[in-house]
Amino acid sequence: MKLSDFQRPATVDEARKALKDHGEAAMPVAGGTALHFMQGLKDKIAIDISQLGFTGVTKNGDSFSIGSTTAVADLVEYHEEGWALCQVASRLATNQLRHMSTVGGNIARVFPWADFPVALLALDGEVVIQSDSEKKMSMDDYFKGQPAKHYSAGDLLKSVEVKAVAAGEGFGYHKEVRTAAGFSMATAAAKVTVKDGAIDGARVAIGASVGMPQRLEELEKALAGVKIDAEAIKAAVEKATQNMSWKNKEGQGDVYTANLAQVTLTDAIFQAAERAEKGERGGC
Numbered sequence: 001m002k003l004s005d006f007q008r009p010a011t012v013d014e015a016r017k018a019l020k021d022h023g024e025a026a027m028p029v030a031g032g033t034a035l036h037f038m039q040g041l042k043d044k045i046a047i048d049i050s051q052l053g054f055t056g057v058t059k060n061g062d063s064f065s066i067g068s069t070t071a072v073a074d075l076v077e078y079h080e081e082g083w084a085l086c087q088v089a090s091r092l093a094t095n096q097l098r099h100m101s102t103v104g105g106n107i108a109r110v111f112p113w114a115d116f117p118v119a120l121l122a123l124d125g126e127v128v129i130q131s132d133s134e135k136k137m138s139m140d141d142y143f144k145g146q147p148a149k150h151y152s153a154g155d156l157l158k159s160v161e162v163k164a165v166a167a168g169e170g171f172g173y174h175k176e177v178r179t180a181a182g183f184s185m186a187t188a189a190a191k192v193t194v195k196d197g198a199i200d201g202a203r204v205a206i207g208a209s210v211g212m213p214q215r216l217e218e219l220e221k222a223l224a225g226v227k228i229d230a231e232a233i234k235a236a237v238e239k240a241t242q243n244m245s246w247k248n249k250e251g252q253g254d255v256y257t258a259n260l261a262q263v264t265l266t267d268a269i270f271q272a273a274e275r276a277e278k279g280e281r282g283g284c
Contacts, residue, residue, distance in 0.1 A: 001038040008048040012130060012156070018047050020154040028156060030069040031100045034109060054104070054158055062164050065128075068104025068157040075103070082164025084171040084282030088119045088189070091173075094181045104157045108147060110212060112247065113183040117143055117213035119173060121205035122189035125162040131155045143213055169193050170276030171283060172268040175208075176260060178250070184208040185249060186257075186264040192223075192272035199223045199233075199273055209246050209261040216241065219265070228273045234266045241265070 004025075009015040019026050026045040029035070054067040057078045064083065066075070075089035076098065092098055092106075092115050106116040107127070117139075125139045131152060142150060151157075165171045169191060176186045186209040193201040202223045207213035219240035226236050246257040275283050 001035060002043045003035070003046045004043040005045040006048065007045065008051060010051065012052050015047055015049050015052060016130070016154040016156065018045075019156075022047075023153060028108075029105075030102045031071070031105050033097055033101045034105055034111070037111060038109075049156060050102075052156075054156075059164070062166065064162050064164060066103050066160045066162070068108075068159055069102050070104075071099055072101045072103065072106070073098040079284060080164070082166065082281050083284050084123065084165050084173075084191075085116075085119060085162070086284040087171070087173045087282070088115050091115065091175050097181075103160055107142075107160070108157050110143065110147060112211060112213075112249075113187070113208050114213065115175065115184070115187060115207075118187045118205045118207040119189040120160065120162065121213060121215050122191050122203045123162045123165075123171065124191070124203055125160055127157060128159045128161060129155055130158040134158065136161075140215060145212070165191065165281040167279065167281070168195070168276060170272040170274065170278075170281060172270065172272030172275065174264045174267040174271065176264050185252065186260045187213075188261075188264040188268035190265075190269045190272040192269060192276050194228060194273055194276040197228055197277070199226045199228065199269075202269065202272075204265065204269060206261060206265060208249075209257055209264075210244075211247050216265075223269065228270070228277055230266065230270050233269050233273070234262070237262050237265045237269070 028049045029046045030050045050069050054069045058065050072089045075085045120139045126136050172190045174188050175184050187207040190204045202220045204216045222236045222240040248257045
């Protein structure tokens with residue numbers, strides 16, 4: 001895909017008007033690091049939204065609000081009790097790309113290897129879309145297919161909201177890559193609640209080894225009551241995912257892909273459970 005023009009509106013209203021006026025010929029951009037992967041699209045007019053104020057992380061009570069144009073590198077540096085996304089941000093590509101890439105860019109158009117959709121599904125986040133008025137949508141609904149279908153002409157992804165990992169909860173994240181800057185072969189995230197040495201509740205998501213990032217609700221049910229033990233968690237993971245359809249890549253075979261996904265899930269869940277038990281919460 002090539003850019004035929006580049007515009008930098010000064011206000012949200014100007015940006016929304018430009019997107020409406022140009023229709024399908026326009027697209028919002030901030031970091032622009034995903035443009036390389038959109039080769040099948042027609043030439044586009046880039047509407048730069050990086051100066052609209054959708055930047056930064058703020059804590060409101062027990063939740064965090066992350067502006068859509070916030071650089072991934074900023075999430076690594078941010079620290080507050082219950083903050084977990086630094087784990088995800090620190091594993092994304094290279095330091096240079098982390099300073100260019102934005103949170104919104106990672107979830108506005110989703111690729112199988114994308115990092116943040118997996119984590120945000122596990123953390124039960126929400127997106128805030130700026131339309132004629134603000135509208136919120138759960139991550140469960142947002143990631144049912146490509147998110148583009150949720151946007152009307154002129155709509156902008158404004159922010160992402162996630163609850164802080166609370167006392168008694170833990171967050172775990174595991175990403176398997178060939179090289180530090182390579183695409184993920186399997187990505188897993190989990191938020192786990194523990195009670196009396198066992199898992200009392202869980203939200204688990206996986207990406208890269210499936211077509212689109214997704215929650216694993218059957219696995220979440222299977223984890224209830226499982227002791228905080230790597231072998232016990234592994235057994236629950238294998239049983240709950242044995243009939244899943246995995247997406248092979250980079251020459252991987254069916255057996256290898258399934259095993260890699262299950263090991264990655266086990267690692268993320270066990271990490272989350274251990275952190276919950278130790279009171280480490282987000283682990284940052």
